[in-house]
Amino acid sequence: MSVVSYEKDGRIARIALNRPEVMNAINDELPVQLAEAVARADSDPDIHVMVLSGNGPAFCAGYDLTFYAEGNGSGEVTQPMPWDPIKDYSFMWRNTQHFMSLWRAMKPVICKVHGFAVAGGSDIALCADLTIMSEDAQIGYMPARVWGCPTTAMWVYRLGAEKAKRMLFTGDKITGREAADMGLVLKAVPADQLDDVVEEMAARMATVPINQLAMQKMVINQAIEQTGMLQTQRLATIFDGITRHSPEGINFKKRSEEVGWRQAVAERDEGTWDWTANEELPKRNR
Template sequence: MAKWLQSTEHLRFAVQGRVARIALNRPDRRNALSWEMLCELRAALLEADDLRAVSVIVLEGAGPDFCAGYDMKSAYARYAAEGSAAPDYRSGSGSFDDDAWKLERFQELLRTAFVLHKPVIAKVHGHCVAGGTDLALYCDMVIAADDARIGFPATRAMGSPPNHMWIYNVGPQWAKRLLLSGDVVSGADAARIGLVVASAPADRLEEEVMALAGRLASVEPELLATQKRIVNLALELAGAGTLARLAAEMDARAHLSRAKQQFDADVAAHGFKAAVQKRDAPFGEGVARPSW
C-alpha cells in the first residue's frame, strides 16, 4: 500500500517506486468533484508528469468510492452566489453561453490526465458515476473492482456528459444504451463491453492496478509518452477534442430542458437527495447487464 507523503483537504499524493499515487481525498463527500479539488488535481498531475522519478500515475479515491460525480451542493451554492454577489462575471445559471463557458473551464481541468505525457491508470472502486466517469475516462486505462458501479444516472433529468469519451470506449450502441437510460454497469460488465481495460475482485484491485503500473514503469518514460501520445492523436483525429467542445454545449442545452427545470425545483423544495430519489425511482435497480 502507498505511504501517503502529502495530504490536503482534497488530495493525497505519494510516490511508490516509479509510480505516483494520487487519491481524491473527500470521502465524506464521496470524493465529489468541486472546482477546488479539480484545481488541486491538475496541479498534482502536472507535478507527477514533471518528476523524473515517476514513470506512471495511478489515480484513485479515498474511502468507499472512487468518485460520486460533481459536487452539486457546492455548484448550486456557487451559482446562487455568482448571480447575486458577482453580477459582473458569468454565472453558471445564466445564459446558454455562460453555462457552456463554465462547463468548458471544468473541462480543461478534467482533461489534464489525457494531455499528460505519462500514462495515467484510474483505479475504480465503489461508485464511479456522472463526473466520476468524466474523470476516469480521460485516464489512459481504467481497472475497476468487479462490484464497482459505473455510469451517468444524471442523464435522466440533469443534463448530458460534458466530457464525452463514451463512444470511443464502447461504440455507439452501448454509449446510447447507457446514456439514454442513465443505467450503470458493474465493473465486471464494464470490462466485458470495453468501458474499462480489466476488472478484479475488490480485495485484489490494488494488486492488479499496481501490477500493471509496475509493468509500464519498466519502460523508459519517453517511450511511454511516444505510445500514449500517438494513440491520443488518433483519438483527436477521430474527433475527440471537437466532440468534447460539442458535449459541453449539448450539456448546456440539456440544462434548458423541462426535466432539468423540474429537477431544480425538486432540489429547492425537498433537497438534492430527495430530488435524486424521485429522479431514479422509475428505473428500479438501474443496472444494465450484457446478455452473454
C-alpha cells in the first residue's frame, strides 16, 4: 500500500501521509513518495494548490524509531566505527531534499497539522508554505536533546535566532496555540474547525491563476534562500549524522536496543538519563 496517498479534487491536490498505524512515522519510502506526489501535483496544469495532511491520529510522529533506533534501517543511521560520513550524509541529504520538494514546488502547499508534528515530522510540516495547526496539536524537535539536528533548518527561518534556540536548546514540544503565538505557524484553530479553515484557505488560493501563485512564491522564497539556506541545510545534515555517531548518540542507540525506543525516548525527553556516562542521572541533576 502506498505510504503517501494522492487525490485530485478540482484545482486542489490532496496529499496525505498514509502510515496511520504508526502515526505516519517516516520510513525509507515515505520521503520518496512524498516528493513524487508533490511533483505530480506541480506538473498538473489543473492544480493550483496542494493540501498536505496525515491520515489517522497524527500528522507525523517523526522517524520510525522501531526501524531506525531499535534496528538500524536500510540507511544504517548508526554505523559501526569508523563510520562513513559521506554514506550517512548522502542518505539524510536525499530525505532533506524530498522534504524540501514542498518548498521548491512552483505551487503553494498548505500543511494541516493535527495530533503531532514532531522530530522529522516537524521538518516536513515546516517546509510547507503555510502551516495551520489545531490548537491542541503538538510540534517540536525532541531529538535536539540527543540523536538529531533538524536538517531542513526551518526553525530558524520561521522563528528567528532566539526563539529557534529556545526550541532547540530544550527539545520541548509546544501546542499549536503556542506555535501560532510564537510565529512558527500561520495560525492555530480549535480541532473541530481545522478542516473548514484549511478548506477555506485552499479554496481562496485556488481562485488565483497558477502563474500568479508561482511568481509570488518564487519571489518570497528567493529572499530567504539568498540568506544561505542551502549552506545552512548542508551543515545541519552533516551535524545530524555526527549527533548519531557521537558518544552520546551511540549510547542512545544502545539504550534503545536494550530497553526499546519508547523508554529510551522517555528518558531523553524527561531528562532522566546521562547520555555521556550512559547511566541514570541523580535526581539533584535533573
